[in-house]
Amino acid sequence: MRGTDRSWIEVEKKALLHNIGELKKITGRSCVLMPAVKANAYGHGDVLISRILQDAGVTDFCVASAEEGIRLRKEGITGEILILGYTHPDAFPELRRYGLTQTVVDIDYARVLSEFGGNIAVHAGVDTGMHRLGIPSDRMELIESVWTLPGIRVTGVFSHLCVSDGITRQAKEYTREQIRRFTQVTDELRRKGIRGFRSHIQGSYGILNYPAYSFDMARPGIALYGVMSSEKDKVMAKMRLKPVLALKARIGCVKELPEGESAGYGLTYTAQSRRRIAIAGIGYADGIPRSLSNCGHALVRGVRVPIIGRICMDQLTLDVTDVPGAAAGDEAVFIGCSKESRITAEEVAKEAGTITNEILSRLGGRLGRIVV
């Protein structure tokens, strides 16, 4: 199966490599990029994306769960794979077996990992103000103690910025304070003679909006995929990143909808005049938000057409009255280009009232995924 018979994602390899290059320009030579390929590489396909990146010289990756890390290992990804979240102690043997690096989510967790033994690699999480994971940055004695624990190997220390995408003064001050606290921690560790760890705090917006700061590593996610979290951010980050993903579906049939007839579940759309409608093989189970019913769009033969009626689990309906020659077998583009027209992930996110990260990461496992 070619993967393009029903609904599919096209991953543009050139765009991905371009984005890596652009991000590297900002972070500089001494900073190692550790792409976030969690959540199936934000829907793009984690194995596919990681392989392209590994072939291009990327050695380190971060994921959200042990399971994601194990899949990458089984598919031949060899570098450091950092699990950014909690892993249940039952899975510790697998961390060892697959050589995955675990985040120290707090000091108690570090002790549990230590008791398990097995020389598991860890990055110590430091909480500088997000208050999600990590040891509080003002508890230096606890942070240092991670290095004294037997049975684990500390290869990194990191924190996470929670408002680096913000443009208000408060957001900027908060972010600078987070970076200051983190730098204080790493300086203090080095002053105590602790070496051999790599430090990192920047995700996409940390890189784009705070380019002057440079750490040993950075963890770009959304920017790597050439997308801003939301449309408004474009102004701020004037980067020439290229979208990596296109989302498409095949039109299965085209038909007339007589005036006064309704289409789809719940009678939410009624034709005010005779329409031509097309049924595309993609639905909310594939990740098209149901909230785009009667408000989203697609491109057919370069023409922007509305989604009409309720989006179903596996199918949706488009009004193709204005598309000359629209026929079964045509492609409908939900994100990406068709002739001269384009729909961006940012637009879709805005229409759906969310951010692109959510739209992309929820693109389903049922979609075909091809590299173009």
Ligand SMILES: *Cc1c(COP(=O)(O)O)cnc(C)c1O
């Ligand atoms: C998801 C995540 C990232 C990547 O975030 P982007 O904003 O997509 O670049 C980086 N670090 C941590 C801890 C994350 O959870």
